[in-house]
Amino acid sequence: xxxxxxxxxxxxxxxxxxxxxxxxxxxxxxxxxxxxxxxxxxxxxxxxxxxxxxxxxxxxxxxxxxxxxxxxxxxxxxxxxxxxxxxxxxxxxxxxxxxxxxxxxxxxxxxxxxxxxxxxxxxxxxxxxxxxxxxxxxxxxxxxxxxxxxxxxxxxxxxxxxxxxxxxxxxxxxxxxxxxxxxxxxxxxxxxxxxxxxxxxxxxxxxxxxxxxxxxxxxxxxxxxxxxxxxxxxxxxxxxxxxxxxxxxxxxxxxxxxxxxxxxxxxxxxxxxxxxxxxxxxxxxxxxxxxxxxxxxxxxxxxxxxxxxxxxxxxxxxxxxxxxxxxxxxxxxxxxxxxxxxxxxxxxxxxxxxxxxxxxxxxxxxxxxxxxxxxxxxxxxxxxxxxxxxxxxxxxxxxxxxxx
Numbered sequence: 001x002x003x004x005x006x007x008x009x010x011x012x013x014x015x016x017x018x019x020x021x022x023x024x025x026x027x028x029x030x031x032x033x034x035x036x037x038x039x040x041x042x043x044x045x046x047x048x049x050x051x052x053x054x055x056x057x058x059x060x061x062x063x064x065x066x067x068x069x070x071x072x073x074x075x076x077x078x079x080x081x082x083x084x085x086x087x088x089x090x091x092x093x094x095x096x097x098x099x100x101x102x103x104x105x106x107x108x109x110x111x112x113x114x115x116x117x118x119x120x121x122x123x124x125x126x127x128x129x130x131x132x133x134x135x136x137x138x139x140x141x142x143x144x145x146x147x148x149x150x151x152x153x154x155x156x157x158x159x160x161x162x163x164x165x166x167x168x169x170x171x172x173x174x175x176x177x178x179x180x181x182x183x184x185x186x187x188x189x190x191x192x193x194x195x196x197x198x199x200x201x202x203x204x205x206x207x208x209x210x211x212x213x214x215x216x217x218x219x220x221x222x223x224x225x226x227x228x229x230x231x232x233x234x235x236x237x238x239x240x241x242x243x244x245x246x247x248x249x250x251x252x253x254x255x256x257x258x259x260x261x262x263x264x265x266x267x268x269x270x271x272x273x274x275x276x277x278x279x280x281x282x283x284x285x286x287x288x289x290x291x292x293x294x295x296x297x298x299x300x301x302x303x304x305x306x307x308x309x310x311x312x313x314x315x316x317x318x319x320x321x322x323x324x325x326x327x328x329x330x331x332x333x334x335x336x337x338x339x340x341x342x343x344x345x346x347x348x349x350x351x352x353x354x355x356x357x358x359x360x361x362x363x364x365x366x367x368x369x370x371x372x373x374x375x376x377x378x379x380x381x382x383x384x385x386x387x388x389x390x391x392x393x394x395x396x397x398x399x400x401x402x403x404x
Contacts, residue, residue, distance in 0.1 A: 001074045001336075001345060001361060002083070003052075003187065004171075005029035005303055008207050009066030009179035014355050015317040017038065017181065017192040022052045022070055024188035028361045029096075030075030030227060033178045035059060036155060036216075038067040038209070043157050045091065047082040049224040051365075056149030057358060063266035066179060067209050069093055069153055070153045073209035075228050076233045076345055084218055088126040089158050095170055097349035104145055120145075121152055139165035139204035148349035150358065151200075160211035165204035169358040174200055177249055180207055183359060201356065201371055218276060294326060303331040308403070309351075309359065310334065311344030316351050323355045332359045335402055337395035338369040362402045364395075 003025030007013040026033075033052035036045050048055050052072040066230045071093040084091040098104070098117040105112050110123040123141050128141040135156070138174040143150060143165070153167040164171060164182055173182045174194025182200075183189050189197045250259045253270035265273045297304050307322055309315045309332040322328045332339065332352055376391040 001029065001076055001097055001149075001349070001363075002095045002097050002288070003361075004070070004151065005181075005183045006069035006093075006153055007066065007181050008178055008209060008250050009177075011066050011268040012302070013068045013179070014065050014176075014192075017176070018068055018070075019056060020192050021055070021181065021183055022056050022072070024191070025070060025072040025184060026052050027363065028184060029072050030361045030365045031043065031075040031367070032224075034071045034073075034083045034093070035345035036067075036069045036084045036093070037384065038065045038212070041210075041212065042214055043067075043091075043155075043212055045084055045086065045216055045218045046220070047084070047218070048221040049082070050221075069155065074361065074366070076342065077115060077117055080222065081119075081276065081387075083118060084124060084155075085116055086218070087113055087119060087122045087157070087311045089215070090122050090125060091155045091157075091216060092118055092121050092125075093153040093155075094121055096168075096353070097346055098146045098150065099148040099227075099346050099350055111278045118152075121150065121154065125154060135159060135161050135163060135206055136204070138163050143167050143202070143380045147353065149353045150156060153182065155209065157209070157212040157216065160208045160209055162207040163204055164200055164207070166200045167202055168352045168356055169199045169201040170352075171173070172197055173205055174198075186227065199358075224367075231294040251358040253261075280393070290326070294328065298328070304328045305330050306403070307332050307357075308334075308399070309348060310340065311351070316347055319351055319355065319357065321358065330357055332357050333403060334361045335363075335395065335399040336361060336366070337364040337398060338366045338373065339392060339395060364398070369395075 005021035005025045007018060030051040032047070032049045033055045034045060034047040035055060038044065038117055046055065047060060052070055073083060075089055076097050084093050098120055101117040101120050104120045108123050110126065113119060123147055124142045125138050125386060135143065138154065149168050149170065150264060151168065151171040154163045164173060170184050171182065172186050172189055173180060174189035174197035176192065176194045179194065181189055186197060194283065250266065251257065252266065252272035252275060254275045255272065257272050257274060267276065307319055307330040319330065319332060321340055322330050334348060348359060373391055380388060380391065
C-alpha cells in the first residue's frame, strides 16, 4: 500500500535517479514519508508528514554515501508511526498490510512499541537472529508468520546487511553500473536505465551496506492535525441504526424479488410469475471457448492482464477466478482516492498475498481529497438533486485516467 525505493552503491548515489525513484514511489502514497541514509560514518533517518518529493527537496544530499532508501506512505494504521520503523538496531521500510499482526504479537516474546503493523517484521527478524538464525533465513521467518502483503527492505547496520524480500512480487531490483537499485514497481527502474531488472517474489536478496555500531540518528517532523484513520465511535443512537430486523415479507424461492414487487404472484412452490415467464435470450457457451479466447494473451514471461481491484467482494472473487480458474497471471490495479475502506485495503493485502499477485496502487492526496468530498457532500445536502453526479463515484474519472 506504500512505495519503497533505494540505491546501494560504492559511490555517491545519483541524485537524479533518486529523485525519479522517489517521484514514482510517491504515486503509491502521499500521506507521509521517510529516508534512511548513510553519511559521515553514521546512519540517519528523516521522517515527515508530507510527500516524499517534498522531504527530498528539503534534505541536503551533500556528503551522502551510496546508501539511500526511502518510503512513501499510504497510511493504514499507526497514524503517528511513520516509516522507516526502527527497533533492536534495525530499520524496516515496508509496503503492504500485515493483517494478522495481533496474533503475531500475542505469540511473541517481544513487547510492542508502536501501533504500525510493520513493527512485527522487526520483532520476528530480531527473534530469529537471537535464536541463532542467520541473515539468509530472515525472509522465510517473516513470511512464514505474516499474513497479507509483505514487500520489505530490512536494514541491519550492525551486521552490515540489507535484506530485500517480498511475498507477492511488489518489489523489483535492478543494476546500474556498480549500483543496485530497488523499487516497488518495475517502471521506475526501467526509467532510470537499470539493466537486469528482476522481480523479488517469495525469495530474498542480501546486499552489503557499511557496518555501523552506533544507533541510527532520527529526525522527525510531525505537523498533521487531521486523523486519516479515525476510530469508529458509536453512540447508542448510532448503534440502533445498525440493527435491521428481518422484514416481514415473502421472497421468490428462485430469485430475490419480494412480494412488494408490483403485480408479483407466487405459485405453490414459491416461484414468482417473473421467473416463470422468463426465457433465456442467449446461448451460454462452453467454458472451453473462453480458454481458447485467452490463449493468444498468455505470456511465457510477465503478466497476462490487468485486473482493477478495489478489495470488495466482486473484484476479490474475480481475481480468484482469473488466477485459480482461468490460470492467468494478472497485475492488480487499485486507485485509492480516500474512499477505499480500511477493510477494502486489508482485503487487497490478503488476496494479493494469498494469490501471489503484484498490486499497483495509485493514491491521491487522501487528506486533500477527503476535504473536497466533505465540501461537496455539504453543498449537495443544502440543495439535493437526483440529477447531480454522485460525489462517491467521482473518483472513477481518475481511475480510468491512471489505468490508461
